[in-house]
Each structure stands twice: as structure tokens, then as C-alpha cells.
Amino acid sequence: MERTLILVKPDGVQRGLVGEIIARFERRGLQIAALKFLSVSNALAEQHYQEHAGKPFFRSLVDYITSCPIVAMVVEGPKAIDVCRAAIGATDPLAATPGSIRGDYGATIGRNLVHGSDGPQAAAREIELFFSPSELHQYDRSLTRWIAE
Ligand code: IDP
Numbered sequence: 001m002e003r004t005l006i007l008v009k010p011d012g013v014q015r016g017l018v019g020e021i022i023a024r025f026e027r028r029g030l031q032i033a034a035l036k037f038l039s040v041s042n043a044l045a046e047q048h049y050q051e052h053a054g055k056p057f058f059r060s061l062v063d064y065i066t067s068c069p070i071v072a073m074v075v076e077g078p079k080a081i082d083v084c085r086a087a088i089g090a091t092d093p094l095a096a097t098p099g100s101i102r103g104d105y106g107a108t109i110g111r112n113l114v115h116g117s118d119g120p121q122a123a124a125r126e127i128e129l130f131f132s133p134s135e136l137h138q139y140d141r142s143l144t145r146w147i148a149e
Pocket residue numbers: 052057061090091109110111112114115116118
């Protein structure tokens with residue numbers, strides 16, 4: 001079982017795609033372990049994207065992710081990191097497969113709607129940046145008893 005950090009970036013919120021994007025992960029079979037709506041500070045943005053510090057797009061990336069509240073979530077499941085990266089699609093929406101979130105809703109690399117951790121180390125680091133341990137929930141899913149009591 002793996003956990004990974006997903007962000008619905010400001011363009012996803014502004015375009016009214018929050019429900020649609022969360023639904024993609026739910027339908028893929030992933031289980032929500034944590035979920036919140038927050039404004040990302042400059043400091044948090046710089047930490048989250050630290051691997052990109054110094055790149056030409058770093059400043060605009062930080063401006064983008066801090067420009068409007070976002071949805072942060074932790075989802076879990078078998079191979080959750082790779083499953084989510086596949087559901088999200090390639091970084092540049094032009095190269096993203098149709099059927100992926102970026103392939104269906106994105107047009108440009110600077111507005112690609114969603115973030116997903118790219119490996120186990122990144123996932124652990126990023127989850128800790130956005131969530132405290134008490135905000136992460138473990139529970140068993142079942143169906144029958146949630147349809148009829
Ligand atoms: P990823 O989000 O698919 O993991 P990364 O290479 O980690 O892609 O880049 C992080 C984010 O930085 C991208 O999702 C995108 O928002 C932004 N980004 C990456 N490359 C460029 C670029 O060439 N121009 C503008 N923004 C970029």
C-alpha cells in the first residue's frame with residue numbers, strides 16, 4: 001500500500017474542476033486518506049517545488065501555485081504513486097494521453113491542473129509538508145452498510 005500527495009492546482013479550482021478531478025482518483029480505486037482546501041504560502045510553495053529552484057520557470061511556478069486556494073489530498077492504494085501519475089498524464093498537456101486529467105483538460109505546461117508526487121521519497125516529503133499525522137486517516141472501505149443501516 002502506498003500514499004501519495006495530490007494537489008488540484010489553482011487553475012483546477014478556478015475552472016470548477018475540483019469535483020471532476022477528485023472523482024478521477026476515486027474512480028481509479030484510490031482511497032482518500034486526507035483532504036483540505038488551503039492557500040499555499042510562498043514558503044510552502046518554494047519547499048514543495050525545491051527540486052525546481054533555479055530553473056527558468058521556478059518564479060512563475062511559485063506565483064501560479066500561490067495565486068488562488070488549492071485542494072490538497074493524500075490518496076492511498078496499491079502502487080498509488082504510479083497509478084496517480086498515469087491518471088494525471090504527462091507534465092505537458094500536449095503530450096498527455098487523452099483520458100488522463102491533463103490530456104482531457106489541459107492545454108499548456110504552465111497550467112496543467114494537478115500535481116502528483118513522483119516517487120516514494122517525494123511522496124513522504126510532500127505529504128509531511130501539507131499534512132500533520134493526525135490529519136491522515138486510516139479506515140476500511142465497505143459498501144453494504146453505507147447503503148442500508
Ligand atoms: P510534474 O508536475 O509532471 O511532476 P515537474 O517536472 O515536476 O512536472 O514540474 C513541476 C511543475 O512545474 C509542472 O507540473 C508545471 O506546472 C511546471 N513546469 C514544469 N516545466 C515547466 C516549463 O517548462 N514551463 C512552465 N512550467 C513548467
